[in-house]
Amino acid sequence: MTKVSMRVNGRPVSAEVEGRTLLVQFLREGLGLTGTHVGCDTAQCGACVVHVDGRATKACNVFAMDCDGAEVATIEGMAAPDGTLSPIQQAFQDHHGLQCGFCTPGMVMSAAALLDENPRPTEAEVREYLEGNICRCTGYHNIVKAILAASGQPVAVAAE
Amino acid sequence: MYAFDFVRPTSVADAVAALGEADAQALGGGQTLIPALKQRLASPSTLVSLGAIAEIRGVCLDDDGRVCIGGGTTHATVARQAAAHYPALAAMAGRIGDPAVRNRGTLGGSLANNDPSACYPAAVLASNATVITNTRRIAADDYFQGMFTTALEEGELITEVRFPVPQAANYQKFVQPASRFALTAVFVARFADGVRVAVTGASEEGVFRWTEAEAALSDSFTPGALAALSVPADGMIDDLHGTPEYRAHLVRVLTGRAVAAAG
Amino acid sequence: MPKDHAPKDRGIGASSRRREDVRFLTGTGRYTDDINLHGQAHVAFVRSDVAHGRINAVDTEAAAAMPGVLRVFTAADFASAGGIPCGWQVTDRHGAVMKEPKHPILADGKVRHVGDPIAAVVAETYEQARDAAEAVVVDIEELPAVIDMKAAIEDDSPLVHDDLGTNLCYDWGFVEDNKAKVDAAFKAAHHVTTLELVNNRLIPNAMEPRVAVGDYAFGTGDHTLYTTSQNPHVIRLLMGAFVLGIPEHKLRVVAPDVGGGFGSKIFHYAEEAFVTFAAKALRRPVKWTCQRSESFMSDAHGRDHVTKIELALDAEGHFQAIRTETYANMGAYLSTFAPSVPTWLHGTLMAGNYKTPNIYVNVKAVFTNTVPVDAYRGAGRPEATYQLERVIDMAAREMGMDPIELRRKNFVTEFPYETPVAVVYDTGDYHATMDKLIEIADFAGFEARRAESAKKGLLRGLGINCYIEACGIAPSQLVGQLGARAGLYESATVRVNATGGVVVMTGSHSHGQGHETSFAQVISEMIGIQEDQVEIVHGDTANTPMGMGTYGSRSIAVGGSAMVKAATKVIDKARKIAAHLLEASDADIELKDGKFSVAGTDKSVEWGAVTLAAYVPHNYPLDQIEPGLEETAFYDPSNFTYPAGAYACEVEVDPDTGKVTVCRFAATDDFGNIINPMIVDGQVHGGIAQGIGQALLENASYDADGQLLSGSYMDYAMPRADDVPFYTVDHSCQTPCTHNPLGVKGCGEAGAIGTPPAVVNAVVDALQRAGHTHVTHIDMPLSPARVWAAMQTN
Structure with missing residues (x-):
């Protein structure tokens, strides 16, 4: 067991971990942050996407010890402290961009990374960026709309 | 996955020393290795992370105009930083895997694994690049030796790859x-x-x-x-x-x- | 809801934002894997890596001595337990019941598919359990495996179950009495179109892998199972009564937030029984979290039919008869509802939207050394629709007729309509959905778009099809006659609190469908209170009435009807209380906008005042009615519902690579009345993507030895965001269901049913237009390699 320290959603945390402890295990089992999900074991589904030092990262495909000293952001840190949803989260609700909710944390974190890199993506750019995030419920239609809307581009609102 | 020790050296020299231990294995970005470890297809005694070695990260031009990329450089970094020098290479790197994979996966990791369906081997071979390790320089034509097989010796690390820039x-x-x-x-x-x-x-x-x-x-x-x-x-x-x-x-x-x- | 009306802000017809989204968007949902009980141990299963073999010995001694191991279980530990039961018994065409094999919790004597669990190791941590699982020594004598369905019923085939003496589960004929008439109609036909096709095996792949946590309270003898289920009461009944012998009052099953199901989480699985059993045996909670690669070989698969369909037509194109012969793969064991899928959920839909007078369906269900196959989104109805809509397209081409006109010529137009395959369509308007499709899909602009594609060197095609489905499954007495070993009603308790808030405890289960929002809209509409005054509780047998759960697009049609029935009882009682408070007759009391009033007067009393009176009965007709305001209802439908529609797909085919791109997709669905249009659109979107997945990408493929070649997302192609376009969907054509109180039909499966033929028809159309006239059919998935190969043959 080795001590690992990082900041998660702005809060310094440290714990003793095994070498084989993945970041997602550190978050879910160690910190109780169960919003980050595990949907596959081949690094394809993207339900576990978090930000490590500002970059989208599959938390099931990186060791906790490789995140020593890193700044990690998870879905639990996206809303304001008073519970107000972030613009991306709000767009997902307004545009019905989620159904069962299991892929949603990864989708939101990937969307946030995309808009950070590319504030006004085209539809094709959104779809391409989501290559590593699989959703089985929505057919992606409303996810793409939600992300376009969150970028400030005009999109008809689903919830109207 | 099986249990292993995890070390995170900060220099190539320390990494090479760590890799000298029996059944030690290098960990680049881990985007292929970690899924394999989960399937229990590999059982290293020690995993030597290359993630903290600053000297093998980065993109630059050498005096001969070659694009030099550190072995620990992520695909996302190559996509961004090589674009002005070698657009086709940057575009290739920008389409490996998905965005999250590109933020972790590295040039050296891809070449060391030499997956028969990986992108980088094609770029390296077509560019007639030179693979530089902690011990030697290997021409691309000598480096690739079949599916998942390369010229690398046990414990040898890719520190850099130099790409001549085509017309x-x-x-x-x-x-x-x-x-x-x-x-x-x-x-x-x-x-x-x-x-x-x-x-x-x-x-x-x-x-x-x-x-x-x-x-x-x-x-x-x-x-x-x-x-x-x-x-x-x-x-x-x-x-x-x-x-x-x-x-x-x-x-x-x-x-x-x-x-x-x-x- | 007519489009020209202003959108409602609440109640039926409003696109209310989903309340469940807030917890899912903030990472505060509670899925089964998020549940960790104090003292919990973990299980890893030792699974067969051969498709068929005799177990000579299982040596657990070394594993039991490994660090952290609590106990290693084998089949011997379950000698007193029952097997995993099958919930539907099909009777074959000769009157004999189907062959029904034993399905042990852990393999006993033989393994029958790759992934069949042989032993289970429980340890302090999951990794310790995995480590020890590798130390279990299993001596298996590998036997020849049978994978191909037709080979499986040859005389010399290896037997999956030796004691059955055959791999034929049943040979079903429907309607057997029609057979002679059908054969005669074929003899007399002007034209017969014949098509042989494969309905590819799929893996449901809900994004949340299955998880089960068993717990046992020694002080009380109460068992609790937390599980990823679409129907916790069904699991409680099956597992309690048939597997472990636990009375239902000592067994609580909780299905909390569930990350998608698509059918795969209907069934009772061995792992659920195992953790429940082991928790008591070990006096520790026991958790199983399925790894995705494990789910590929332990979740029930879907589809997997091989069919020959023939369509007989007269010279004008009127359908005279349909005859089909289908081989349906059951896999190695009968999963919970497997026998019903290729029979009652498939044969009864072979009339489609058309008035074909003579239909005969033959289905041979076959055991093979593969993972069990059961219901997956659509379940039998996609298989029926695909055959029918492909063969109609082919017939139109052979007869030189327009595919839309051929369909229109045969549409059922008079309702109710009794088909020759034993169902009665209560209502529909198939011309209307086709008219709407032609409009929203912009057929008029197709040629211009085709010309644009041609400039890029791409072959554009347009495919259309219709579909009908039978949903809201269904009358218990009917399904009982058909072999169901369960009722198919639904339940609801409506509890009104003293201050007027309403809690609905429903037997339906939401795992993405948004019931917490849409069910509340119905109550809001009925009473006239705000939606946030209504809470929907589901998924826990401890606090919901016995329910049958969610599948078959049944929740709003059956569960919603039960809720309406219970709410109506509540309102009737509240009306009596209001009449007392208003000193008027019950018959004169109206409920509107949350207020009871005396008709024709300005006398009224608020909903909240009435509910308070019910719980504080100071001024109350206690001699006539009890205090309190809570009612339960069970609703058993009198018929299925029949959603129907028409879909259109436009594709571009790259002639150099065979790659198919779906450029445009339009869907018109008649779902009857709509509760929440936004949610309904979303259900259709998701179904379309799964349909595109089946048509172009997904394929569960076994090699001849029974190894699953597509055993992970590395080889099983899930639809991604860039595989699909934006969809145009419309549900303005509404013929309300005539036999349920909401006039609703169900919308969950339509997309998955209606989409695959549209995609395949479009690809064949593109190739035909480009001169590949020999390409009349390509089997799904239409991968680039398959499309390219088809183009090479002339």
Whole structure:
């Protein structure tokens, strides 16, 4: 067991971990942050996407010890402290961009990374960026709309 | 996964020392290795993370105009930082895996693994790049030795790869619909002294040069120059996603498209 | 809801934002894997790596001695337990009941598919359990495996279950009495179109892998199972009564937030029984979290039919008869509802939207050394629709007729309509959905778009099809006659609190469908209170009435009807209380906008005042009615519902690579009345993507030895965002269901049913238009390699 320290959603945390402890295990089992999900074991589904030092990262495909000293952001840190949803989260609700909710944390974190890199993506750019995030419920239609809307581009609102 | 010790050296020298231990294994970005560890397909005693070694990260130009990329540089960094120097290479790096994979996966990790469907081997081979390790320099033509097999010795680390910049180049990737690795992909690079064509995803022997196409394209760098050529299906990969004949056909189609796109 | 009306802000017809989204968007949902009980141990299963073999010995001694191991279980530990039961018994065409094999919790004597669990190791941590699982020594004598369905019923085939003496589960004929008439109609036909096709095996792949946590309280003898289920009461009944012998009052099953199901989480699985059993045996909570690669070989698969369909037509194109012969793969064991899928959920839909007078369906269900196959989104209805809509397209081409006109010529137009395959369509308007499709899909602009594609060197095609489905499954007495070993009603308790808030405890289960929002809209509409005054509780047998759960697009049609029935009882009682408070007759009391009033007067009393009176009965007709305001209802439908529609797909085919791109997709669905249009659109979107997945990408493929070649996302192609376009969907054509109180039909499966034929028809159309006239059919998935190969044959 080795001590690992990082900041998660702005809060310094440290714990003793095994070498084989993945970041997602550190978050879910160690910190109780169960919003980050595990949907596959081949690094394809993207339900576990978090930000490590500002970059989208599959938390099931990186060791906790490789995140020593890193700044990690998870879905639990996206809303304001008073519970107000972030613009991306709000767009997902307004545009019905989620159904069962299991892929949603990864989708939101990937969307946030995309808009950070590319504030006004085209539809094709959104779809391409989501290559590593699989959703089985929505057919992606409303996810793409939600992300376009969150970028400030005009999109008809689903919830109207 | 099996239990292992995890070390995170900050220099190449320390990493090489750590890799000297029995059953130690290097960990680049881990995007292929970690899934393999989860399946218990590997059982290293020690995993030597290369993630904290600053000296093997980065993109620069050397005095000969070659693009030099540290072995620990992520695909995302190459996509951003090599774009001005070698656009075809940057574009290739920008289409490996998905954005999250590109933020972790590294050049050195990809080359050390030499997956037969990986993108980087095609770029390295077509560019006639030089693979630099902690002990030596290896020409691309000597480096790739078949599926998952390379010239690397035990404990040898890729520190850098130097890419001569061609006059024109393009990478055409036809994705396998599930993994999104290359079902077949072709990197074409046109240099003053000739054209190099490297094919990945297709052959049971891993990445290879299509020398007939190179000769024809060196005479005339047009898609039409390939008209009379064909690739034998013998030795091509046969799986759920494509027959050897299909892959052989794709090699020709994609080479033509790469030539057209490279201009 | 007519489009020209202003959108409602609440109640039926409003696109209310989903309340469940807030917890899912903030990472505060509670899925089964998020549940960790104090003292919990973990299980890893030792699974067969061969498709068929005799177990000579299982040596657990070394594993039991490994660090952290609590106990290693084998089949011997379950000698007193029952097997995993099958919930539907099909009777074959000769009157004999189906062959029904034993399905032990852990393999006993033989393994029958790759992934069949042989032993289970429980340890302090999951990794310790995995480590020890590798130390279990299993001596298996590998036997020849049978994978191909037709080979499986040859005389010399290896037997999956030796004691059955055959791999034929049943040979079903429907309607057997029609057979002679059908054969005669074929003899007399002007034209017969014949098509042989494969309905590819799929893996459901809900994004949340299955998880089960068993717990046992020694002080009380109460068992609790937390599980990823679409129907916790069904699991409680099956597992309690048939597997472990636990009375239902000592067994609580909780299905909390569930990350998608698509059918795969209907069934009772061995792992659920195992953790429940082991928790008591070990006096520790026991958790199983399925790894995705494990789910590929332990979740029930879907589809996997091989069919020959023939369509007989007269000279004008009127359908005279349909005859089909289908082989349906059951896999190695009968999963919970497997026998019903290729029979009652498939044969009864072979009339489609058309008035074909003579239909005969033959289905041979076959055991093979593969993972069990059961219901997956659509379940039998996609298989029926695909055959029918492909063969109609082919017939139109052979007869030189327009595919839309051929369909229109045969549409059922008079309702109710009794088909020759034993169902009665209560209502529909198939011309209307086709008219709407032609409009929203912009057929008029197709040729211009085709010309644009041609400039890029791409072959554009247009495919259309219709579909009908039978949903809201269904009358218990009918399904009982058909072999169901369960009722198919639904339940609800409506509890009104003293201050007027309403809690609905429903037997339906939401795992993405948004019931917490849409069910509340119905109550809001009925009472006239705000939606946030209504809470929907589901998924826990401890606090919901016995329910049958969610599948078959049944929740709003059956569960919603039960809720309406219970709410109506509540309102009737509240009306009596209001009448007392208003000193008027019950018959004169109206409820509107949350207020009871005396008709024709300005006398009224608020909903909240009435509910308070119910719980504080100071001024109350206690001699006539009890205090309190809570009612339960069970609703058993009198018929299925029949959603129907028409879909259109436009594709571009790259002639050099065979790659198919779906450029445009339009869907018109008649779902009857709509509760929440936004949610309904979303259900259709998701179904379309799964349909595109089946048509172009997904394929569970076994090699001849029974190894699953597409055993992970590396080889099983899931639809991604860039595989699909934006969809145009419309549900303005509404013929309300005539036999349920909301006039609703159900919308969950339509997309998955209606989409695959549209995609395949479009690809064949593109190739035909490009001169590949020999390409009349390509089997799904239409991968680039398959499409390219088809083009090479002339």
